[in-house]
Amino acid sequence: MSATFKPRVFSGIQPSGGLTLGNYLGALRRFAGFQGTDRETIYCVVDLHAITVWQDPEKLRHNTREVAAAFMASGVDPRQSILFNQSQVAQHAELAWLFNCVARLGWMERMTQFKDKGGANAERVSLGLLAYPSLMAADILAYHATHVPVGEDQKQHLELTRDVAAKFNHDYGTEFFPITEPLIEGTATRVMSLRDGSKKMSKSDPSDASRINLTDDADQIAQKIRKARTDADPLPGSMDGLKDRPEARNLVNIYAALSGETADRILPRFEGQGFGAFKPALAELAVSVMTPITAEMNRIMADPAEIDRILGDGAERAAAIARPIVEGTKEIMGMIRSR
Ligand code: TYM
Numbered sequence: 602m603s604a605t606f607k608p609r610v611f612s613g614i615q616p617s618g619g620l621t622l623g624n625y626l627g628a629l630r631r632f633a634g635f636q637g638t639d640r641e642t643i644y645c646v647v648d649l650h651a652i653t654v655w656q657d658p659e660k661l662r663h664n665t666r667e668v669a670a671a672f673m674a675s676g677v678d679p680r681q682s683i684l685f686n687q688s689q690v691a692q693h694a695e696l697a698w699l700f701n702c703v704a705r706l707g708w709m710e711r712m713t714q715f716k717d718k719g720g721a722n723a724e725r726v727s728l729g730l731l732a733y734p735s736l737m738a739a740d741i742l743a744y745h746a747t748h749v750p751v752g753e754d755q756k757q758h759l760e761l762t763r764d765v766a767a768k769f770n771h772d773y774g775t776e777f778f779p780i781t782e783p784l785i786e787g788t789a790t791r792v793m794s795l796r797d798g799s800k801k802m803s804k805s806d807p808s809d810a811s812r813i814n815l816t817d818d819a820d821q822i823a824q825k826i827r828k829a830r831t832d833a834d835p836l837p838g839s840m841d842g843l844k845d846r847p848e849a850r851n852l853v854n855i856y857a858a859l860s861g862e863t864a865d866r867i868l869p870r871f872e873g874q875g876f877g878a879f880k881p882a883l884a885e886l887a888v889s890v891m892t893p894i895t896a897e898m899n900r901i902m903a904d905p906a907e908i909d910r911i912l913g914d915g916a917e918r919a920a921a922i923a924r925p926i927v928e929g930t931k932e933i934m935g936m937i938r939s940r
Pocket of ligand 1: 626803
């Protein structure tokens with residue numbers, strides 16, 4: 602690949618209701634760090650993705666503003682970054698259609714997220730749920746984004762984005778699209794459920810006790826950590842001793858991610874002690890990190906008109922980048938434009 606692309610970071614979050622500590626540690630809190638570097642930063646509330654499953658319209662509006670508030674409360678500055686909601690920039694849906702004709706049906710059917718969400722019911726889910734990764738490729742490639750920070754669960758979707766770009770470039774004999782780099786980094790790329798260490802912490806888990814929500818208050822956070830599933834053994838002096846203890850490992854990883862230390866530095870302080878000592882320390886840390894963010898989200902949410910203004914302004918700036926790229930795509934594909 603000889604073409605060079607301007608360094609550009611893109612990431613998105615679905616407004617499908619309730620952000621978790623997993624979203625925060627795996628994605629949100631990393632976004633501000635890309636500002637002020639040589640990379641342009643574009644962050645998107647992906648409402649078109651959310652409607653691949655049913656969304657109550659009033660709740661979708663609320664959740665879109667809430668995700669925008671979470672971006673800002675986590676340090677995304679709408680003057681330094683472009684922050685907008687996906688449906689306001691028509692180029693996402695337009696490029697997704699073009700990619701629907703590049704990507705192969707088998708690629709979509711193989712996606713584990715589709716298999717998990719569609720399950721035995723695959724005949725009855727929306728067509729959009731199947732085509733979801735094609736829209737995600739469009740989100741990224743409409744900006745020629747070079748870097749995409751996400752949690753581990755998005756890895757397969759990002760591989761598909763690279764496959765779409767490579768197939769387009771190959772089929773049309775061009776180097777128009779970059780082969781995007783996924784950035785899946787840090788101690789919290791996969792935060793697990795507080796009730797089951799083999800499952801990802803997720804907003805769609807039926808048990809609220811399985812997750813910490815960004816809207817939880819100090820008492821709720823402390824109570825959920827107190828009740829988190831663990832085992833009866835004392836903590837070891839290093840992570841090697843937690844290999845077969847997924848719940849314990851998850852709590853130690855959350856502590857590490859929240860404190861910014863490595864797990865192997867933390868464990869010697871708790872070595873030989875049970876969770877009776879560890880959980881209160883983790884609860885105190887989680888409350889001290891999360892409650893200022895929740896308070897800031899609430900402050901931002903008190904002025905929905907200002908959030909809408911920020912999203913509208915971001916959408917205009919986003920469209921100015923995406924428009925020529927999508928026009929260029931159509932031109933390469935042989936579509937006539939008479940203006
Ligand atoms: P979404 O909305 O499910 O999640 C948003 C971000 O949070 C990360 N994440 C986690 N990280 C660690 N541990 C967890 N338990 C956890 N749960 C969620 C996700 O990896 C993600 O980074 N398809 C995407 C949204 C999307 C997108 C994009 C992302 C649409 N277009 C373009 C990047 C680029 C999704 O559903 O994320």
